[in-house]
Amino acid sequence: xxxxxxxxxxxxxxxxxxxxxxxxLRCLDQxxxxxxxxxxxxxxxxxxxxxxxxxxxxxxxxAFLRQAMGADSFHSSHRVHHPEIELTSATTAxxxxxxxxxxxxxxxxxxIRGAAFYEDEYVKxxxxxxxxHTGYRRTYEEMQSRKDxxxxxxxxxxxxxxxxxxxxA
Amino acid sequence: xxxxxxxxxxxxxxxxxxxxxxxxLRCLDQxxxxxxxxxxxxxxxxxxxxxxxxxxxxxxxxAFLRQAMGADSFHSSHRVHHPEIELTSATTAxxxxxxxxxxxxxxxxxxIRGAAFYEDEYVKxxxxxxxxHTGYRRTYEEMQSRKDxxxxxxxxxxxxxxxxxxxxA
Amino acid sequence: xxxxxxxxxxxxxxxxxxxxxxxxLRCLDQxxxxxxxxxxxxxxxxxxxxxxxxxxxxxxxxAFLRQAMGADSFHSSHRVHHPEIELTSATTAxxxxxxxxxxxxxxxxxxIRGAAFYEDEYVKxxxxxxxxHTGYRRTYEEMQSRKDxxxxxxxxxxxxxxxxxxxxA
Numbered sequence: 001x002x003x004x005x006x007x008x009x010x011x012x013x014x015x016x017x018x019x020x021x022x023x024x025l026r027c028l029d030q031x032x033x034x035x036x037x038x039x040x041x042x043x044x045x046x047x048x049x050x051x052x053x054x055x056x057x058x059x060x061x062x063a064f065l066r067q068a069m070g071a072d073s074f075h076s077s078h079r080v081h082h083p084e085i086e087l088t089s090a091t092t093a094x095x096x097x098x099x100x101x102x103x104x105x106x107x108x109x110x111x112i113r114g115a116a117f118y119e120d121e122y123v124k125x126x127x128x129x130x131x132x133h134t135g136y137r138r139t140y141e142e143m144q145s146r147k148d149x150x151x152x153x154x155x156x157x158x159x160x161x162x163x164x165x166x167x168x169a
Numbered sequence: 170x171x172x173x174x175x176x177x178x179x180x181x182x183x184x185x186x187x188x189x190x191x192x193x194l195r196c197l198d199q200x201x202x203x204x205x206x207x208x209x210x211x212x213x214x215x216x217x218x219x220x221x222x223x224x225x226x227x228x229x230x231x232a233f234l235r236q237a238m239g240a241d242s243f244h245s246s247h248r249v250h251h252p253e254i255e256l257t258s259a260t261t262a263x264x265x266x267x268x269x270x271x272x273x274x275x276x277x278x279x280x281i282r283g284a285a286f287y288e289d290e291y292v293k294x295x296x297x298x299x300x301x302h303t304g305y306r307r308t309y310e311e312m313q314s315r316k317d318x319x320x321x322x323x324x325x326x327x328x329x330x331x332x333x334x335x336x337x338a
Numbered sequence: 339x340x341x342x343x344x345x346x347x348x349x350x351x352x353x354x355x356x357x358x359x360x361x362x363l364r365c366l367d368q369x370x371x372x373x374x375x376x377x378x379x380x381x382x383x384x385x386x387x388x389x390x391x392x393x394x395x396x397x398x399x400x401a402f403l404r405q406a407m408g409a410d411s412f413h414s415s416h417r418v419h420h421p422e423i424e425l426t427s428a429t430t431a432x433x434x435x436x437x438x439x440x441x442x443x444x445x446x447x448x449x450i451r452g453a454a455f456y457e458d459e460y461v462k463x464x465x466x467x468x469x470x471h472t473g474y475r476r477t478y479e480e481m482q483s484r485k486d487x488x489x490x491x492x493x494x495x496x497x498x499x500x501x502x503x504x505x506x507a
Binding site: 004005006007008011014049050051052079081082083084096098100112113114115116117137138139140141142143144145147148149 | 346349350353354357359360361363364367368413414415417418419438440442487488489490491492493494495496499500501502503505
């Protein structure tokens with residue numbers, strides 16, 4: 001398993017790689033498609049859901065994300081945990097992360113919840129860490145119809161509302 | 170976007186700011202209202218839920234939290250992820266965090282689940298980092314009636330039980 | 339509460355302790371029972387769910403985990419947050435973590451969701467941090483029958499499938 005860091009410079013590199021991952025996920029859930037493109041090398045590859053959604057090149061990856069997650073009805077929360085990042089050279093690294101994700105799509109009236117483990121490859125280009133490969137394998141995923149749930153109500157939306165709750169305190 | 174840290178002292182400051190946030194959230198979910206007050210400057214401001222719940226001064230913030238979340242029927246889990254902390258001077262910093270929260274209120278028989286992004290401002294006073302401003306904007310929030318869910322049962326409570334599961338293994 | 343780190347060596351020790359916890363949790367959700375045993379001292383103790391599930395010795399702990407979580411029908415996601423790790427000597431430390439966990443058991447057709455706070459004790463043996471004690475207290479836990487939920491479907495499994503979603507994009 002990935003050895004822990006043993007120097008200041010290791011810690012700094014690892015923190016920079018974490019920031020890359022956090023930026024990627026923030027851009028994903030905030031639909032910042034131009035900014036998310038900065039996270040990848042141009043020849044990056046992705047293999048989401050054990051390769052069910054596989055893409056070659058940053059352009060193809062971002063086009064997929066934009067198409068799959070761009071709609072205002074699509075509300076997502078992708079959260080990663082437990083970074084085990086291994087520096088494999090001065091400019092390469094690997095990372096394992098635990099993912100927890102929720103999608104609420106009001107157009108299709110579905111909720112999807114899942115858990116997975118990411119396995120990433122990073123490369124440092126011109127002083128910036130980038131994703132060269134990203135992908136995950138599901139521990140589980142479930143889908144639920146929202147219209148079959150009595151007393152379920154979306155009470156805030158960052159897309160069709162102002163990110164403000166409609167609930168009374 | 171927030172630049173990553175580039176020195177040991179940056180790393181230490183950032184770790185101290187994270188601890189402040191973790192303490193704040195632990196106190197929130199454990200109803201430690203006196204201890205949570207230590208997390209804020211006296212002139213701190215809060216703008217929860219895109220400003221729907223806005224407060225001026227630590228006293229007003231803590232009074233709100235205590236009133237809104239103090240009841241034994243109120244079970245909450247506020248978890249933050251993906252810290253992008255930027256040190257803006259020796260004694261000031263900003264932070265973006267991804268929030269995932271769950272509230273189960275057995276009195277009103279509701280569950281609330283949500284996701285948001287926090288934007289915080291921190292200030293170092295007498296060697297201690299404090300929250301000068303905190304607030305978040307929802308990506309989504311949903312409420313569900315618990316009494317309409319067949320086969321749903323609270324099996325442990327830290328407030329009305331001893332934090333011990335009633336489930337049989 | 340736990341003082342924040344104040345030196346490089348503190349930061350490195352804390353990162354190593356975090357890695358231990360991440361390995362423990364990855365092994366838990368990936369059913370890596372031999373590898374998880376490496377996380378404990380041989381005389382480790384555990385007190386899960388406020389001591390409802392209490393064990394003495396690594397062997398007893400791992401035997402419990404394997405028995406409780408080993409089935410292919412058991413899908414789990416244990417995610418920890420907010421590490422407040424205190425180094426109490428060169429070879430001992432304590433840690434508080436916020437836990438969020440989900441279990442989907444397709445055999446019993448149940449979902450269990452919960453939140454808790456872990457309190458751990460760590461010890462460094464031959465240069466490796468190990469768990470000497472682990473345990474948590476629930477903020478809440480709930481169980482739901484899956485067969486009573488119309489329109490709920492498991493769409494990926496890392497155990498009975500290949501960790502690949504069956505959903506159409």
